[in-house]
Amino acid sequence: MAFPRIFAHRGASSLAPENTIASFAKAAEVGARWFEFDVDVIGDGSLIVIHDDKLQRTTTGKGGYYNLSFSDIRTLDAGKWFSDTYRFERIPEVADVISFANSANMGMNLEIKPCYGGTELREKLIENLAVAVDSVANTERFIVSSFDHEALARFHAMRPNIKLGWLFDRENQPGPTWQQGADLLRCTAIHPDVNGLTPEEVKEMRDAGFDVNVWTVNDVDQAQELASWGVTGIFTDRPQDFPAEAHAL
Numbered sequence: 001m002a003f004p005r006i007f008a009h010r011g012a013s014s015l016a017p018e019n020t021i022a023s024f025a026k027a028a029e030v031g032a033r034w035f036e037f038d039v040d041v042i043g044d045g046s047l048i049v050i051h052d053d054k055l056q057r058t059t060t061g062k063g064g065y066y067n068l069s070f071s072d073i074r075t076l077d078a079g080k081w082f083s084d085t086y087r088f089e090r091i092p093e094v095a096d097v098i099s100f101a102n103s104a105n106m107g108m109n110l111e112i113k114p115c116y117g118g119t120e121l122r123e124k125l126i127e128n129l130a131v132a133v134d135s136v137a138n139t140e141r142f143i144v145s146s147f148d149h150e151a152l153a154r155f156h157a158m159r160p161n162i163k164l165g166w167l168f169d170r171e172n173q174p175g176p177t178w179q180q181g182a183d184l185l186r187c188t189a190i191h192p193d194v195n196g197l198t199p200e201e202v203k204e205m206r207d208a209g210f211d212v213n214v215w216t217v218n219d220v221d222q223a224q225e226l227a228s229w230g231v232t233g234i235f236t237d238r239p240q241d242f243p244a245e246a247h248a249l
């Protein structure tokens with residue numbers, strides 16, 4: 001039975017602290033060829049790799065980061081919460097992650113987080129991201145996605161050649177439907193939530209010409225069933241459970 005493409009979600013996030021270089025390196029170690037990571041902006045315009053808009057779940061910091069500079073962020077430990085093995089792991093900057101992926105020859109899905117830092121910071125995020133992605137070595141194996149479709153549109157205007165993924169969840173779908181929105185931006189992929197996803201919906205997306213990359217799937221049998229529906233990729237916290245043939249894509 002076929003597999004979809006495997007994206008290590010926030011790195012190998014069941015084995016190492018999510019969204020750290022250790023987690024991306026662990027993904028490579030267990031055979032993954034692609035990983036996903038989350039990006040937001042801080043007060044000085046630096047782009048940091050983090051899922052939440054607060055620091056406390058995954059770092060030794062507390063509260064928001066939109067008024068911090070990278071010198072503040074550097075002092076935080078982003079690994080200790082996960083285990084002592086990963087003490088001293090730092091929040092990476094986007095440039096560090098891109099350079100890691102370039103040297104490990106890995107594909108990437110960069111997810112732009114909905115930034116709550118105000119209009120000016122949101123603009124900075126997109127401008128600085130456009131410059132950062134110029135260092136991606138293999139843009140064929142690089143996708144930018146977001147739930148914030150306005151951010152995706154602004155990024156697309158600056159870097160029209162970068163492939164886009166239209167992220168959505170069913171509970172929280174603002175603006176146009178996946179088809180209208182994704183067509184408008186010439187997205188190559190739709191990134192739906194696995195919950196509530198049906199084979200009919202996948203067929204509709206595939207028939208419309210899109211790749212379909214589904215989040216978050218931590219079960220190998222479920223991944224294979226999704227592939228049989230036509231799903232092209234899955235995001236998983238457990239890339240270590242998949243055989244080498246699944247990681248070949």
Ligand code: G3P
Pocket residue numbers: 009036038051111145167191215235
């Ligand atoms: O990009 C797929 C998935 O990561 C989207 O949700 O909340 O895990 O960033 P989240």
Ligand code: MG
Pocket residue numbers: 036037038111
């Ligand atoms: Mg994500």
